[in-house]
Amino acid sequence: MDLFEKIEILGQAAQYDICGSYLCQGKAGHRQKSPLGRWIYPAVMPDGREIRLLKVLMSNVCENDCLYCCNSCTQDFRRVSFQPEELARLFFQLWHSRRVQGLFLSSAVAGNTETVMTRMLETVEIIRWRYRFRGYIHLKILPGASFSIIEQAVRLADRVSLNLEAPNPQRLQKIAPQKQFDHDLLSRMKWIRKLADQGWRTRGGQTTQFVVGAAGESDKEILTTASSLYRDLGLRRAYFSAFQPVPGTPLENHPPTSLIREHRLYQTDFLFRQYGFSVDELIFDSQGNLPLKADPKLTWALNHPEWFPIDVNTASKEQLLRVPGIGPKSARRILKLRRQHRFRDLKDLSAVGAIASRSAQFVLLNGKRPQMSKQLQFGL
Structure with missing residues (x-):
């Protein structure tokens, strides 16, 4: 298989990871394909600049059975992986030809987490040292990664992220039963904060992402967790992805989550980060969800x-x-x-x-x- 085929498959497989602000700003064309079919995303950087990111997986081979995921081990589709040398070379070609200005690299988990993360780090090291790329790199931390792996990641990347997916252990078990919320995810986010306190702070900080609506969680659960992450771990951004059922997965018949609900969560997130609101001040309905008919700031003011x-x-x-x-x-x-x-x-x-x-x-x-x-x- 040539590199163009791989980038098409693994670029498309990466589409559900959110890496920039366009998805919550209502701008059209937040995802675009280049003429060669490779996936290139415009994104807003921590300093406000807009750049084009190559967003891709190292591999779509996965042994996890997340009930909502298009890359789940139960899915029947072509599985491929990049070698560090070939992905680094492909990125260099795209960067050298000015088609991309940065990289977002994630991966499915095939075998040992350390092995997959090591290959991801090798890719970034080649890009940084051999090809002398000093631009933006966003590196995904995989669940269960070791402290030494995370330490290397924060030294190489401009931003790191680890997706919690759900707001608490009980909700995570409903959609990703093989993952342990505290051990595999939250503890690793605490390590990232520890490294930042020791001086190894990435300029873009750390981010996380929630899958909204798949586990039956309320907005109050999600926002309570997000608020504590901002307060206790110095989280830079929380991203919200409205659940959309994928054919062939156990949740294929689960109702999709309204994009308005996703939008209300983003509006509330801005109230946390830029307006001085706390989760205790928000107005929720009897189920713990934000009203959909009006934005949360207006709802608060009217109340x-x-x-x-x-x-x-x-x-x-x-x-x-x-x-x-x-x-x-x-x-x-x-x-x-x-x-x-x-x-x-x-x-x-x-x-x-x-x-x-x-x-x-x-x-x-x-x-x-x-x-x-x-x-x-x-x-x-």
């Missing part, structure tokens, strides 16, 4: 009338961030510009990037409730 209205000309940054339609950038601009002049109407809010039509019922401008013009009312 806390005692906070409002907030005077835009005197409010603190923390207060401004609680107002629907005002985000971190517009809050900073308000604080800067109100030193020069007062905000008197909704057009002033729109001018700093706020969504004035959302903010109107929650603010005072020049001491008064604002009047919404027809243009703002209809988003013109």
Whole structure:
């Protein structure tokens, strides 16, 4: 089998691993195929740059029987693997021809985890040292990897990740019975944090991913775990992947998870990371899920009338961030510009990037409730 066939098979097999922010920003074309059929993903880097990543598996040979996974050992399809030399050479060709600017490397688990991770590390070492690539590399840590393997990974990669898949041991057992939540996954994330505390901190930090809806978990379970990871392990990002059934797997008849639910989880994640919200402040329904009809910040505001209205000309940054339609950038601009002049109407809010039509019922401008013009009312 030639390299082009392998990259087509193993690139497609990697599609369910989320590696960048496009999947949660609603931008079209978050995944694209090159003319040669190889999978290249645009992604937003930790510093805000957008680059093109080659996203690929080292191997799709797997001995795990995760009930939702397209690469499960029960699936009947062609199994292939890269050798470190050939994958490194292929990446160099793509990078040298300016088709890609970075690498996301993961793998199914065939045999011993250490053996698979060693091959992945050998690939990255060749790319780094022989081909002198100094750009972005995101390396997946496989469940059960040893401390020494993880130590090598954080020295070579710009970002590492380990997918928890579920929010707790009970939920993980329902979809990946061969994996141990605390021993195989969470303990390894703690090792990554330990290495960071010792000075071996990757510039992109560590991330994780949850499969949403496959195990019957609630949003509150997922967000409680994500919140603790941000607080205790310095997690850089949590990613959420709405479960979609794969034909031939034990969960092929399980209902797919709504993409709106995935979107609400991402919105809430932003509230954690950029708005100062805690999981205890969120509004959940009786099943522990986020309401789907409105975004979580608006839902919170409507359930806390005692906070409002907030005077835009005197409010603190923390207060401004609680107002629907005002985000971190517009809050900073308000604080800067109100030193020069007062905000008197909704057009002033729109001018700093706020969504004035959302903010109107929650603010005072020049001491008064604002009047919404027809243009703002209809988003013109």
